[in-house]
Amino acid sequence: MKVLNLQCSHQHSFEGWFASEDDFQAQLSRGLVECPMCADKSVQKLPSAPRLNLSGRQEPDASGKHLPSSSAAVDADESTAARNMTAVAGTSTGASHAQQAAFLQAVRHVLANTEDVGTRFADEARRMHYGEQEARSIRGQTSVREAAELLEEGIDVMPLPLPAALKETLQ
Structure with missing residues (x-):
């Protein structure tokens, strides 16, 4: 299952679930994908931040040995990546949603x-x-x-x- 962040030409953001990228493209070309807010069929796919599983990541300590990083640092890295991807996409996740x-x-x-x-x-x-x-x-x-x-x-x-x-x- 592929979950995509979508946006209509009126800047309404929403999520769509598709079997694959090909399934999304096929539904889009047949006019089956529309905005749930305004029924606009002019929909585009937005970039989305990937879910990175970094729980096994290790950071070097003072002696140069790799130690597992704390989960707080991982969460901060993931949320920073998500914010950066949102900024790149040009969407606002706060007020409009x-x-x-x-x-x-x-x-x-x-x-x-x-x-x-x-x-x-x-x-x-x-x-x-x-x-x-x-x-x-x-x-x-x-x-x-x-x-x-x-x-x-x-x-x-x-x-x-x-x-x-x-x-x-x-x-």
Whole structure:
């Protein structure tokens, strides 16, 4: 199994698991690899730091004899290599990953705590606003024109882009 660090043209970073490099290339050429955040199919493979097993590495002592290095030194070397590879790749592992995770968490919360009324969204929002039915949290689809009309009527609405990964169950 080959685990690759991938990135779409919108700078969303994600991980993909493939049987081999050939399998990745075949899926990419058939348009089967897409960003889980925005469904962009323009995906590139990023360089990744290899996992180095250096537990058997030895360092010379003052007399010139090789002694096993401490695991703390090995861990520091590995994390430095990973940071350097990330810098070379031109990716940011801090804020962008945290922002993506926060966005997905917020969208999952909205999906879990709202009722999907589908294309009846504008009608349902109006009924609740004018007291014709009990207020509740809803989501659905509407046109840009209908959304603007709702806003003009004083009904608060906002667009919610749903990543393709949240529309279906991931396996």
